[in-house]
Amino acid sequence: MSPPLSPVRTRNAAATRTAILEAARRRFAHEGYDQTGLRDIASDAGVDAALISRYFGGKEELFEEVLTCGPNIAEFLDGDREGFGDRVATMMAMEPMREEKFQLFLIMLRSASSPKAAAAIRRHSRESFYEPLEAWLGGEDAAVRARVLSCIMMGATMNRMIHEDFLLDDTQRQNLCEALSRTLNHYASGPV
Structure with missing residues (x-):
């Protein structure tokens, strides 16, 4: 009997990006910029930290994107x-x-x-x-x-x-x- 196949994880760039933004928004809201780490955000989003760099560049750019995605006047x-x-x-x-x-x-x-x-x-x-x-x-x-x-x-x-x-x-x-x-x-x- 062969082992069960592991589920295929589909790649969805938009969903990954959204998950990272949501995790970052929660972390920045509760811990502030300096206390928030990219690894923590990645863990919360269920992704590898390298994906944050891929989608946003770094912590500063991610922070700016979080600000931009929030409500405005x-x-x-x-x-x-x-x-x-x-x-x-x-x-x-x-x-x-x-x-x-x-x-x-x-x-x-x-x-x-x-x-x-x-x-x-x-x-x-x-x-x-x-x-x-x-x-x-x-x-x-x-x-x-x-x-x-x-x-x-x-x-x-x-x-x-x-x-x-x-x-x-x-x-x-x-x-x-x-x-x-x-x-x-x-x-x-x-x-x-």
Whole structure:
């Protein structure tokens, strides 16, 4: 009797690339740039570490790709200007907290102290958040208004990550959402 044939492992470049990105996203979110190793990512993805170099080049390039694949400001800019505050405040204060929504923020927060990662974070923030937001806002003070909106959004996000319910009951949380919406709409619609 002959031994059973081992299953043939099919090669699927897109699936391998996706598995590496997902594993990297989770590792960078939980450990930050400096504490994350390529071998750990490869192990999590179920691939050989050499494939990371093949698909991405190295850790810096993989990190940049993870940043690029994350959510960006476009989802909030899709709609009328008057609804901007409502869209953002509802997501930050009322929608169920899902890790993937906040993963990019965690990645940036936990990696910002790394000089290599900080450069990529600055570039990504400028290209994927500030520049599109400034263009959407328009006007002379668009850069300042974009930074004010960013500060409010990051502060609310950080608070939500620490205290999922903001340490408020449902009515208070709804009031917070409405106050955030008004504040965001103020800076989205007019001069500083």
